[in-house]
Amino acid sequence: MDPMIGFDANASQSEALATLLTQLMETYSVSDEEGPLTDEVETFLKAQPHLTVRRHGDTLVASTDLGRPSRVILAGHLDTVPVIDNFPPKWLEPGDPAIRPEVAEAHPHDRVMWGRGATDMKSSDAAMLYLAATLTEPRVDLTYVFYDHEEVAAEKNGLRKVVEAHPDWIQGDFAIIGEPTNCGIEGGCNGTMRFDVIVHGVAAHSARAWMGENAIHKAAPILTKLAAYEPSDVEVDGLTYREGLNATLISGGNGTNVIPDECRIHVNYRFAPDKTLAEAKALMMGADAGAELGNGEHTATGGFFAGYGIEMKDESPSARPGLTDPLAASLVELVRERTGREPLAKLGWTDVARFASLGIPAVNLGAGDPLLAHKHDEQLPASDLMLMADLLADWLG
Numbered sequence: 415m416d417p418m419i420g421f422d423a424n425a426s427q428s429e430a431l432a433t434l435l436t437q438l439m440e441t442y443s444v445s446d447e448e449g450p451l452t453d454e455v456e457t458f459l460k461a462q463p464h465l466t467v468r469r470h471g472d473t474l475v476a477s478t479d480l481g482r483p484s485r486v487i488l489a490g491h492l493d494t495v496p497v498i499d500n501f502p503p504k505w506l507e508p509g510d511p512a513i514r515p516e517v518a519e520a521h522p523h524d525r526v527m528w529g530r531g532a533t534d535m536k537s538s539d540a541a542m543l544y545l546a547a548t549l550t551e552p553r554v555d556l557t558y559v560f561y562d563h564e565e566v567a568a569e570k571n572g573l574r575k576v577v578e579a580h581p582d583w584i585q586g587d588f589a590i591i592g593e594p595t596n597c598g599i600e601g602g603c604n605g606t607m608r609f610d611v612i613v614h615g616v617a618a619h620s621a622r623a624w625m626g627e628n629a630i631h632k633a634a635p636i637l638t639k640l641a642a643y644e645p646s647d648v649e650v651d652g653l654t655y656r657e658g659l660n661a662t663l664i665s666g667g668n669g670t671n672v673i674p675d676e677c678r679i680h681v682n683y684r685f686a687p688d689k690t691l692a693e694a695k696a697l698m699m700g701a702d703a704g705a706e707l708g709n710g711e712h713t714a715t716g717g718f719f720a721g722y723g724i725e726m727k728d729e730s731p732s733a734r735p736g737l738t739d740p741l742a743a744s745l746v747e748l749v750r751e752r753t754g755r756e757p758l759a760k761l762g763w764t765d766v767a768r769f770a771s772l773g774i775p776a777v778n779l780g781a782g783d784p785l786l787a788h789k790h791d792e793q794l795p796a797s798d799l800m801l802m803a804d805l806l807a808d809w810l811g
């Protein structure tokens with residue numbers, strides 16, 4: 415059987431990139447189900463004679479070994495968030511009403527790739543795979559990392575696992591993460607934490623509600639407080655990070671005629687890189703999270719949710735922009751020259767934070783509009799694929 419990922423040696427750059435993107439997008443890879451796509455990408459990388467390819471779980475690390483004085487890491491995750499009627503993907507021709515107006519206005523003659531992962535982040539993966547096959551004489555040594563489980567709990571993150579199991583595989587002087595940035599530079603990243611705020615009640619027959627205590631009703635003040643939260647803009651080293659505090663899931667009740675005895679509001683806090691993880695946590699639940707109540711629940715001793723039960727689910731630190739690093743500065747300059755784009759802050763969480771903790775300066779540079787990430791109609795104009803591949807090739811070639 416022919417490998418599913420690959421392109422014709424006679425194809426033009428734009429055809430090759432479009433082919434790679436189509437193949438990546440057509441292979442379903444929601445987090446936890448990246449295996450088949452990883453297998454395909456592994457076969458493709460192993461067919462490149464100038465790369466040494468290693469695999470840990472569903473993470474691939476492919477390196478050149480040309481004896482260059484420095485090494486750059488190009489990293490992209492292969493997983494996507496869950497689909498919302500946006501798989502399988504499709505190419506939209508110019509004029510198709512499914513093309514968003516802002517995309518059509520900026521790229522009136524472009525075909526547009528539509529579907530899950532178009533911006534976050536299979537387009538950058540396609541550009542990196544194209545370079546992995548075609549950039550055989552880069553001016554620096556290169557390490558490509560294609561990894562699993564970026565969109566979910568930090569404990570599952572494939573890059574984290576490979577760093578822990580094989581620290582020698584992930585060495586370098588600088589890293590570029592292909593998270594969507596509209597082919598500009600986005601520096602650092604907001605930190606993120608997710609936790610359940612828990613309200614308890616007493617179960618009873620809903621025809622005799624006075625015999626119980628309705629936990630869903632008792633959660634109403636929490637939702638009111640969250641709805642009134644005003645996000646702050648925080649400037650760090652010249653970039654402006656917007657914070658956020660949102661309920662993203664809610665659950666409670668176990669019968670249509672039973673007064674619910676528990677309600678959980680899952681909260682996601684995004685905090686700027688002027689705060690450590692500990693400082694951010696203190697703002698939410700007090701400096702000391704309080705006594706363990708059992709089952710991982712604590713009472714918040716202070717902060718936004720003072721007095722409520724809290725169960726931590728996930729936490730990842732922020733990262734400062736780090737754009738004064740010489741390699742970062744030279745990439746910023748190239749992007750500015752080629753696109754006129756000035757660096758912005760990365761508002762999502764990305765593995766730039768992991769590289770920063772390893773002492774490897776890193777920036778986000780990727781195809782696709784970050785404003786469209788995780789949306790139902792994620793989409794990418796074909797010319798952004800070319801731009802992304804050209805920027806990387808010019809800087810590395």
Ligand SMILES: N[C@@H](CCC[C@H](NC(=O)CCC(=O)O)C(=O)O)C(=O)O
Nearest residue numbers: 564565566567568593594762763784
């Ligand atoms: N452990 C975290 C992982 C969340 C990662 C995710 N990152 C992106 O979507 C980057 C895209 C971008 O902003 O450009 C996120 O920020 O939610 C968790 O499970 O929450």
